[in-house]
Amino acid sequence: MLLIHCPWCGIERPEIEFRCGGEAHIDRPGQPGDLDDRQWADFLYMRSNPKGLLAERWRHVHGCGRFFNAVRHTVSDSFVCVYKTGEPCPDLEALAREGAQ
Amino acid sequence: MSDLALYSPAAADGASVLKRSDVSVTRAAPLARLAFRGDATAAGKAGAAFGASLPMTPLAANPVGKRAALWLGPDEWLLLAAPETETQDVPWSLARSLFDEVETALATIPHALVDVSERNVALIVSGPGAARLLNTQVFLDLDESVFPVGQVTRTLFTKAEITLWRTAPDTFVLECWNSFAPYIEGLLATAPEDAT
Numbered sequence: 001m002l003l004i005h006c007p008w009c010g011i012e013r014p015e016i017e018f019r020c021g022g023e024a025h026i027d028r029p030g031q032p033g034d035l036d037d038r039q040w041a042d043f044l045y046m047r048s049n050p051k052g053l054l055a056e057r058w059r060h061v062h063g064c065g066r067f068f069n070a071v072r073h074t075v076s077d078s079f080v081c082v083y084k085t086g087e088p089c090p091d092l093e094a095l096a097r098e099g100a101q
Numbered sequence: 102m103s104d105l106a107l108y109s110p111a112a113a114d115g116a117s118v119l120k121r122s123d124v125s126v127t128r129a130a131p132l133a134r135l136a137f138r139g140d141a142t143a144a145g146k147a148g149a150a151f152g153a154s155l156p157m158t159p160l161a162a163n164p165v166g167k168r169a170a171l172w173l174g175p176d177e178w179l180l181l182a183a184p185e186t187e188t189q190d191v192p193w194s195l196a197r198s199l200f201d202e203v204e205t206a207l208a209t210i211p212h213a214l215v216d217v218s219e220r221n222v223a224l225i226v227s228g229p230g231a232a233r234l235l236n237t238q239v240f241l242d243l244d245e246s247v248f249p250v251g252q253v254t255r256t257l258f259t260k261a262e263i264t265l266w267r268t269a270p271d272t273f274v275l276e277c278w279n280s281f282a283p284y285i286e287g288l289l290a291t292a293p294e295d296a297t
């Protein structure tokens with residue numbers, strides 16, 4: 001079973017306690033009315049979808065109930081790091097270089 | 102049984118869910134239960150009004166006499182209280198007075214307080230086989246080095262969400278929603294003995 005570290009609980013827990021909330025650090029436009037349809041569709045649906053490291057929102061739904069962010073490798077499914085909501089996104093390229101070494 | 106003044110076995114018929122030589126499962130008598138959410142300032146005042154301070158350490162519980170405050174999340178706690186004289190009914194008047202005391206103390210401070218006395222029931226799982234019995238349906242490492250006495254957490258019991266609290270080396274209290282209790286009790290009562 002995949003174990004995921006929750007930064008709020010400070011402990012590793014089985015995957016079944018968690019839900020993935022999709023790509024992290026996507027800001028909702030402040031004035032949706034100012035956007036045309038293509039820009040709004042981009043916000044709603046277009047994601048980076050990389051083959052490699054991706055920052056995602058995760059929720060410890062059957063534990064502390066809180067959202068946090070995690071960097072996960074989309075090929076191996078391995079978690080590289082986790083950090084609390086509101087903290088800055090780590091440098092994914094630097095993490096990828098570290099991982100390759 | 103649970104080594105806590107808070108929980109006592111329910112007197113009603115059918116309170117015993119499972120009785121084996123190595124482990125027993127018993128329904129606990131009803132408690133007053135409050136779900137509290139707020140920031141650290143609100144939690145501090147709520148603890149003073151409730152009579153047991155709200156722990157700020159993740160997965161910690163703070164039992165004080167017949168009261169306890171359980172950490173569920175960084176801004177969420179479960180507050181439990183048993184009446185001074187034992188009763189087999191939900192202690193509504195205790196729940197009401199605790200609710201009012203906390204509300205009064207937090208009059209001007211943003212928070213959320215909900216009376217969930219009737220939402221939860223508790224099962225006392227006790228005996229040397231307690232951890233192994235729970236591990237038939239709970240996917241946590243319950244070794245004492247990882248899940249020590251005093252630790253409390255929300256987790257899953259197969260598909261039902263529970264709050265699991267280790268109150269003694271061989272005793273756990275399992276708090277679950279009233280409507281999930283038959284499912285959980287059934288799975289515990291029919292757990293294969295060779296798995297424990």
Ligand SMILES: [Zn+2]
Nearest residue numbers: 006009060064
């Ligand atoms: Zn957590």
